[in-house]
Amino acid sequence: xxxxxxxxxxxxxxxxxxxxxxxxxxxxxxxxxxxxxxxxxxxxxxxxxxxxxxxxxxxxxxxxxxxxxxxxxxxxxxxxxxxxxxxxxxxxxxxxxxxxxxxxxxxxxxxxxxxxxxxxxxxxxxxxxxxxxxxxxxxxxxxxxxxxxxxxxxxxxxxxxxxxxxxxxxxxxxxxxxxxxxxxxxxxxxxxxxxxxxxxxxxxxxxxxxxxxxxxxxxxxxxxxxxxxxxxxxxxxxxxxxxxxxxxxxxxxxxxxxxxxxxxxxxxxxxxxxxxxxxxxxxxxxxxxxxxxxxxxxxxxxxxxxxxxxxxxxxxxxxxxxxxxxxxxxxxxxxxxxxxxxxxxxxxxxxxxxxxxxxxxxxxxxxxxxxxxxxxxxxxxxxxxxxxxxxxxxxxxxxxxxxxxxxxxxxxxxxxxxxxxxxxxxxxxxxxxxxxxxxxxxxxxxxxxxxxxxxxxxxxxxxxxxxxxxxxxxxxxxxxxxxxxxxxxxxxxxxxxxxxxxxxxxxxxxxxxxxxxxxxxxxxxxxxxxxxxxxxxxxxxxxxxxxxxxxxxxxxxxxxxxxxxxxxxxxxxxxxxxxxxxxxxxxxxxxxxxxxxxxxxxxxxxxxxxxxxxxxxxxxxxxxxxxxxxxxxxxxxxxxxxxxxxxxxxxxxxxxxxxxxxxxxxxxxxxxxxxxxxxxxxxxxxxxxxxxxxxxxxxxxx
Numbered sequence: 001x002x003x004x005x006x007x008x009x010x011x012x013x014x015x016x017x018x019x020x021x022x023x024x025x026x027x028x029x030x031x032x033x034x035x036x037x038x039x040x041x042x043x044x045x046x047x048x049x050x051x052x053x054x055x056x057x058x059x060x061x062x063x064x065x066x067x068x069x070x071x072x073x074x075x076x077x078x079x080x081x082x083x084x085x086x087x088x089x090x091x092x093x094x095x096x097x098x099x100x101x102x103x104x105x106x107x108x109x110x111x112x113x114x115x116x117x118x119x120x121x122x123x124x125x126x127x128x129x130x131x132x133x134x135x136x137x138x139x140x141x142x143x144x145x146x147x148x149x150x151x152x153x154x155x156x157x158x159x160x161x162x163x164x165x166x167x168x169x170x171x172x173x174x175x176x177x178x179x180x181x182x183x184x185x186x187x188x189x190x191x192x193x194x195x196x197x198x199x200x201x202x203x204x205x206x207x208x209x210x211x212x213x214x215x216x217x218x219x220x221x222x223x224x225x226x227x228x229x230x231x232x233x234x235x236x237x238x239x240x241x242x243x244x245x246x247x248x249x250x251x252x253x254x255x256x257x258x259x260x261x262x263x264x265x266x267x268x269x270x271x272x273x274x275x276x277x278x279x280x281x282x283x284x285x286x287x288x289x290x291x292x293x294x295x296x297x298x299x300x301x302x303x304x305x306x307x308x309x310x311x312x313x314x315x316x317x318x319x320x321x322x323x324x325x326x327x328x329x330x331x332x333x334x335x336x337x338x339x340x341x342x343x344x345x346x347x348x349x350x351x352x353x354x355x356x357x358x359x360x361x362x363x364x365x366x367x368x369x370x371x372x373x374x375x376x377x378x379x380x381x382x383x384x385x386x387x388x389x390x391x392x393x394x395x396x397x398x399x400x401x402x403x404x405x406x407x408x409x410x411x412x413x414x415x416x417x418x419x420x421x422x423x424x425x426x427x428x429x430x431x432x433x434x435x436x437x438x439x440x441x442x443x444x445x446x447x448x449x450x451x452x453x454x455x456x457x458x459x460x461x462x463x464x465x466x467x468x469x470x471x472x473x474x475x476x477x478x479x480x481x482x483x484x485x486x487x488x489x490x491x492x493x494x495x496x497x498x499x500x501x502x503x504x505x506x507x508x509x510x511x512x513x514x515x516x517x518x519x520x521x522x523x524x525x526x527x528x529x530x531x532x533x534x535x536x537x538x539x540x541x542x543x544x545x546x547x548x549x550x551x552x553x554x555x556x557x558x559x560x561x562x563x564x565x566x567x568x569x570x571x572x573x574x575x576x577x578x579x580x581x582x583x584x585x586x587x588x589x590x591x592x593x594x595x596x597x598x599x600x601x602x603x604x605x606x607x608x609x610x611x612x613x614x615x616x617x618x619x620x621x622x623x624x625x626x627x628x629x630x631x632x633x634x635x636x637x638x639x640x641x642x643x644x645x646x647x648x649x650x651x652x653x654x655x656x657x658x659x660x661x662x663x664x665x666x667x668x669x670x671x672x673x674x675x676x677x678x679x680x681x682x683x684x685x686x687x688x689x690x691x692x693x694x695x696x697x698x699x700x701x702x
Contacts, residue, residue: 003173004080004180005157007088007164022124025054025069025201026210031118032071032191033215033224034320038111039075039189040104042221046071050228051203054125054196062198067229069126069193069201076105077135077187080155080180087119087131088174107221110351112320126193127161132179133189141183151183204228204240212245213309214321247301247310247345250399253392254299255384257283257348268293273391281387285380287373298346298384300392304443305342313346313381315367317353322360323367328381336389338442339396344388350377397439400446404438408452410459417460425470430463556595556634557588563625568617586618595641597622603674606649609656615643616659619668643669646677 022028029046036044047070055064078087103110122129134152143149156177164172202210207226215224224242231238252273260267268283268291284293298313305311312326327340334340353359359368359377368374405411411431418426437455438446445451557574564572574588587598597618601607626635643663650671652660663669672680 004176005084005088005155005174007090007159007172007174022121023199025125025199026207026214028121028125028193029069029071030211030214030320031121033211034112035118036071036073036075036189037109037215037222037319038104039073039077040106040109041073041075041188042223044071044073044224045227046207046224047227047229048201048207049230050201050207050226052201052230054199054201057198064195067194067196070190071193072188072190074186074188077152077189078133078155079136079153082135083131083133083155083157087133090120110318112318122191122193123161123164125197125199127195127197128193129159129161130157130177130192130194131159131189132156132177132192134184135187135189139183141181143184144179144182149183149185151185152187154179154182154184156180204237208240208242209245209307209309211242213314215242215319245309245314245347248303249345250300250302250343250392250395252395253388254297255281255388255391256297257294259283259293259295266293268295278387281384282380285376287376292350292352292373292377294348294350294380296346296348298344298348298388300339300343300388300396301345310345312344313348315353316347316349317360318351322350322353325367325381327385328378329369330382330385334386336393339392340385340389342442343392343396344385400439400441400443401435403443403446404434404441404452404455407446407449408434408438408456410434410456413456414460414463426464426467429466429470430459433462433466434459552634552637553590556638559631559634560588560622560625564621567621567624585614590638593638593640595622595638597641597643599643599645599647601645601647604648606651607645607647607660608651609653612652612656612660615645615663615669619643619663641668645669645671646674647671648673648675 022031025048029048033044033046047068049067049069052067053065054067055062057063132154134154136153138150139153140148140150141153143151156179158175158177160175201207204226211224211226225239226242227239228235228237254273255278256271258269258271260269270278270281270283272278283295284291286292296316301310312324313328314321315323315325327344353367357371357373359371359374361368367377369378414427414430418430434455437458441451441455561572561574564570573585587600589596589598599615599618601611622641625631626638626641650657650660660669660671664671
């Protein structure tokens with residue numbers, strides 16, 4: 001093979017800077033596009049099988065699917081001599097090269113490349129790179145069809161990763177392609193990747209968004225077009241031009257960092273949301289006696305982060321992304337942290353990042369923040385973040401309230417509930433409470449109807465009480481005639497009381513509705529209902545309430561459990577929270593001085609003889625326990641006990657049926673089915689709610 005092209009490079013360098021450093025298709029393509037930009041291209045086309053896996057695994061074997069990815073540009077290209085002198089020399093500092101320099105040849109662009117290793121990026125996803133590049137001056141030669149013509153000299157070579165990575169540091173000689181040495185009408189470069197690793201190409205939409213995020217280049221002489229090779233040329237969604245990375249900003253939250261030119265001199269300033277220059281924020285910082293300017297903007301996004309691409313502040317160097325930081329590495333625990341982590345966005349340009357000092361990591365995923373210059377940049381950024389947090393506090397609260405008001409319609413509901421002129425203070429206080437709560441809520445929370453209704457309910461509950469408190473203070477401070485406000489106080493107190501009871505009843509009805517749904521589910525377990533009854537015994541009887549905080553009752557439960565174990569040799573579980581692996585045998589509650597034994601069975605269950613045996617045991621042992629001489633204090637506090645059985649059917653026979661009827665005759669046992677107990681409880685609370693609303697409306701008319 002003719003050894004026309006030669007690459008001299010350590011195999012370890014290819015492995016570390018190509019194979020290991022780049023493992024995503026989008027990152028590889030970005031490096032190739034950056035090279036096109038430096039080559040003065042105005043058009044770059046990327047042809048790839050979008051949303052497709054490039055190779056699959058069959059056991060331990062990798063199976064390539066035969067796809068190719070092309071990156072083609074209309075830049076200045078390379079001659080065969082330039083390929084050898086520049087492209088195949090890895091790690092050469094282009095900006096220090098007298099022939100190429102720091103800016104591009106035609107458009108005088110500040111070049112993105114510096115380290116000379118981006119050309120190895122494709123080896124992170126594929127094994128074969130084909131290079132076809134035409135450049136240099138116009139020359140007389142033969143085209144690919146053998147015809148003599150003027151054109152640009154073409155270099156055509158193939159790089160093979162497996163051969164490059166052989167265990168040797170001898171020079172590598174790429175394969176020469178069929179078009180090598182021909183002249184072509186147009187200058188430019190085509191890089192074709194093939195023989196892929198197990199990698200996935202993003203969807204066209206995702207790919208476009210990733211490329212727009214990587215290249216912050218609002219310019220008229222640069223365009224990137226993505227083409228889906230799996231779609232036909234006539235398909236309307238086959239291609240996409242990479243546009244600006246647009247982020248919708250929250251109104252009145254943006255700080256802009258601007259360059260102001262006066263002749264040949266330039267100064268920099270920070271401008272606030274109102275257009276005024278900020279005295280306490282600089283558009284850059286001093287380090288080592290040199291001012292390091294920053295241009296761009298930082299603000300809050302209108303909506304929470306859509307994806308990681310928009311999260312935080314994007315930092316560009318020479319038009320290509322160098323880093324993305326959420327909060328400039330601020331430690332957790334600062335004021336407004338959640339909002340800043342969810343809404344802070346920005347775009348900063350800092351071309352000094354890789355000039356005198358190179359602060360950009362080789363994979364362009366972050367900045368070397370530990371470097372002294374990086375630390376100075378970090379400190380500047382943290383100060384700006386805090387300033388943005390202060391500026392955006394009110395706009396974000398305003399937005400949260402507007403969203404809440406739109407969803408809750410609270411002003412309409414308040415006006416309907418408290419319509420009279422005398423209730424103006426109540427209306428205002430309910431709105432005030434709702435604002436205080438809603439303005440601190442996150443947007444995702446406010447999109448939950450349950451969360452919104454919780455705020456509404458709490459505001460309606462507390463509003464009358466706040467009004468009452470203010471009126472009492474008014475009466476206390478009234479020197480001339482405090483009786484003048486007494487009538488208003490009494491009315492407000494009545495409304496506050498009714499609002500509180502009404503809210504309790506309303507909450508209970510929601511619980512009942514939920515249980516009505518659960519009872520029709522065959523998978524519902526008795527333990528779930530026992531847990532509910534333990535916390536809400538009013539489900540059985542609206543007069544009952546939890547008394548677990550009563551020490552005497554708690555002691556009684558504990559002592560009865562010991563007594564039961566002593567008599568039967570078995571453990572008795574009365575607390576559903578004591579052991580998550582067991583269900584309670586029954587629920588023990590209280591109504592005034594009567595102990596309530598609540599035995600609850602799942603819907604549609606029929607009580608059987610063995611279950612009746614247990615109920616008889618509970619009754620007999622409770623009688624014996626309360627009659628013991630040492631339990632006189634328990635007997636004084638709870639002289640009676642009663643069994644409530646919630647069960648839809650009875651399957652009792654013989655003596656068990658007789659025992660059941662006997663307990664009913666002694667009024668020691670009450671049997672209700674699910675439908676009855678839910679209907680009774682629901683109607684009791686609905687009646688209460690209706691009466692509370694009627695009285696509230698009557699009070700409002702007074």
